[in-house]
Amino acid sequence: MPTLKSTLAEAVSLLQATTESPLLDAELLLCHVLGKDRSYLRAWPDAELNPEQLHAYRALVNDRRQGKPIAYLTGTREFWSRDFHISPDVLIPRPDTELLIELSLALIPTNQPSRIIDLGTGSGIIAITLAAERPAIHVSATDISATALQVAKANAARHQVERIQFCQSHWFDDVPTGKFDLVVSNPPYLASDDEHRQQGDLRFEPLTALVSAQQGLSDIQTIAETARNRLENGGFLLVEHGYNQKEAAQKLFRNLGYHNVQTHHDLSGQPRVTLGQYLSPS
Known part of the structure; x- marks a missing residue:
């Protein structure tokens, strides 16, 4: 043998x-x-x-x-030192997204209750990681895909994280009323003609989780517009985006009235996450 x-x-x-x-x-x-x-x-x-x-x-x-991607063949991928179940219904977690976690944790008080929402949760890596790292917070997680939510719920059970409210929703459309201290999202941000779609693992990942209209900015704009009505005064919006979307994301945030707009770089030195603070008009 x-x-x-x-x-x-x-x-x-x-x-x-x-x-x-x-x-x-x-x-x-x-x-x-x-x-x-x-x-x-x-x-x-x-x-x-x-x-x-x-x-x-x-x-x-x-x-x-x-x-075919290794993560889909084995059904698992590590993120933030935890193993997550992965299926072809969700994006494959990438190290770049750990920047979202780092920035979010820096904004969330360690032992104080706060309300966080993860828009477009996919496999649930962001919502579950934040809930596990900050036991005092209440986390909501949305996805338009029912099958993606099944994967996220299975991962929450796998890591014994029970403080997450899952909701099938297109961004905020069907989220119950209430405001949040932090809105975080890794939305679709590739343009339909982006050459990267035909490369590597992206060829096998769900198109609806990758591609957005208006050169990849449509969903980011929708999230930024609607988040203003769902953020507490002083709350933050954090959005992951493409390496070439820094200027567009910052301009969009500022035009919508966000304050303290900043873009942070990933481990490869690429601009990857833009954040802004919502301050109620006086």
Whole structure:
């Protein structure tokens, strides 16, 4: 029977033309099949795979050769040191979005009640992470997709976070009345003709969670407009956007009357999150 070492070598050879990280991808898929971590592969290179394991693994490697994302093949992705269930109904969490978490946590008092809403929650990574990191807050999470909300609810249960109110809604349309101290969102922000749509994992992710009209700014504008009526005085709006949308996002925020508008950069040095503060007209 083939060993872990020989099976990995075969997979790496097959994946070299598909991915920039063939060894990592091959290891992650094998760990998924075996139900083990990567240290097991190194500790037991001569362990053998049974026929069922080998068949399942080769099928996954073939799917990866077609470009299918690792997160969809394994059904999980790490975010903020937690593993989240992921399906093709939701976006794949990316490290860039951890900037939203960092900025939000800096604005949320540690031990004081406050109300937060995550618009377009997808897999729930933002809402769940904030609720887990700030036990005193009340979190609402919306998504227009019922299947995405199912994934988010499963993740909330997985991480034993019970203080989230989920709501199927297009942005604020069906959110119950009430105001929030913080509105956070990672909305669709790619233009319909953005060349990145045809690259990498984006080819397989849900289009409605990626693409927005008006060169990717339509949903950001809708959120910024409607959030003014749902923010407490002094509350903040934080929105993730494309690397080339800093100026447009800042202009939009300022034109809508937000104060203290700032854009923060992600780990790659790209402008990624713009925030603004709502101050009631005197």
